[in-house]
Amino acid sequence: MRKKNYKIVSLFSGCGGMDLGSEGGFEYLGEKYKRLNTEIVYAMDFDEAICNIYNSNFPNTCHVADIRHLKSKNIQKHNILTGGFPCQSFSVVAQNPKRLGYKDDRGKLFFEMCRILKEKKPSAFVAENVKGILSANKGEAFPLIIKEFEKTGYHVKHNILNAVDFGVPQKRERVFIVGFKNKKHYNKFKFPSPLRRNKNVPLSKVVIPDCEVDEKYFFSDKAINGLLKTKHLESMNKGRVQKLDEPCNTVGAHLAKVSLNSTDPVLRTNGRYRMFTPREVARIQSFPDNFKLSGSRTTNYKALGNAVAPVVMWHLMKNIIDAMESGQL
Ligand SMILES: C[S@@+](CC[C@H](N)C(=O)[O-])C[C@H]1O[C@@H](n2cnc3c(N)ncnc32)[C@H](O)[C@@H]1O
Known part of the structure; x- marks a missing residue:
């Protein structure tokens, strides 16, 4: 070199x-x-x-x-x-x-x-x-x-x-x-x-298809139903469920503790809620896939x-x- x-x-x-x-x-x-x-x-x-x-x-x-x-x-x-x-x-x-x-x-x-x-x-x-x-x-x-x-x-x-x-x-x-x-x-x-x-790059560019995402990243029906008892679906989605056709909100350092109750960004795909995988966070942060x-x-x-x-x-x-x-x- x-x-x-x-x-x-x-x-x-x-x-x-x-x-x-x-x-x-x-x-x-x-x-x-x-x-x-x-x-x-x-x-x-x-x-x-x-x-x-x-x-x-x-x-x-x-x-x-x-x-x-x-x-x-x-x-x-x-x-x-x-x-x-x-x-x-x-x-x-x-x-x-x-x-x-x-x-x-x-x-x-x-x-x-x-x-x-x-x-x-x-x-x-x-x-x-x-x-x-x-x-x-x-x-x-x-x-x-x-x-x-x-x-x-x-x-x-x-x-x-x-x-x-x-x-x-x-x-x-x-x-x-x-x-x-x-x-x-x-x-x-x-x-x-x-x-x-170019226009803003949408989140969909870096999201991994659900079929390739381990089940542990999905929130359980129990967690979702529990939350829906106290919150309206819309208010639950507000701020945290990311739109795939827009850029993502800031990803912070605490995603390991992300819950549907926190304000950290989560995904809703195919009718299910899940957190980002570390690889998706790396992509959202512009790390290349060989990192x-x-x-x-x-x-x-x-x-x-x-x-x-x-x-x-x-x-x-x-x-x-x-x-x-x-x-x-
Ligand atoms: C905001 S992060 C830096 C991220 C880095 N600039 C990057 O782009 O990946 C701050 C870092 O400071 C480290 N840190 C905190 N206190 C420190 C200390 N007393 N000595 C050395 N590193 C420390 C943390 O472990 C953390 O990784």
Whole structure:
């Protein structure tokens, strides 16, 4: 393989949605996402079972590690740092000027990403989070998060990208924060625009025929009848039963616990209700069918539901590389 110019370190790698998109070289729904000029040189996550999924799909290893104990001297020199830091509960303590605190231990993880940026000084970084981060702490936390990234020495932009705009059959809005050391790269960089080449891709494109779906994914008549006693069919279907001719609602990390009582998306096919299989979730998230799944159903749902849609990340990384290349001219 030709040497790749842009070395990437991936934090909170999960099963590698961001990483697959960052490297490219895969096919999804008949589209080719070409191999980018990038190479993941280090990946890490503290969930061993999820790292196992990663490790059966990438040539590099996902190290099982807690970021709080990760020493930057143990990470290779790199050009781009990526990380979907876990959603956190920040407290914006009443103080003048306001600054970020953290309500629980997980709140620290964002600061760990900043620490690595400070110590390794890559040319660019990408952070990802749920849309709710924009309104966390009555909208006060997000500007402070951006300020914190700027304080580490980066010019920072952010935007919401919706997977449905990139040919993925899922309405999934996520906030992406992109930073560059070099002002020229920052000026050149543009977030990818929604693709207008085709209409929204419907869920039916990725759903597996019922005859190929194991019985364990179907809800029992008992569960349905029990619920119908308390709920009208229409209100039961509202929000959770997905229309096959439209993109799916966001798939989350808790599909293992999905019930007809929850608001997580479910399917109604041939008059029966069922949950999505892990392979269907992978497809809804734009993982190609040759992406290997392993471990328990719970692990698969968690890893896939938490992932960045690879196709979205591919478009974003392509624009980052383009900005860094044209910014050198
Ligand atoms: C939102 S998911 C990241 C998904 C990933 N970006 C992808 O596209 O597949 C966040 C990940 O952070 C990991 N994590 C949470 N706390 C951690 C810690 N202290 N150290 C390392 N990883 C942690 C979780 O196991 C989870 O896989």
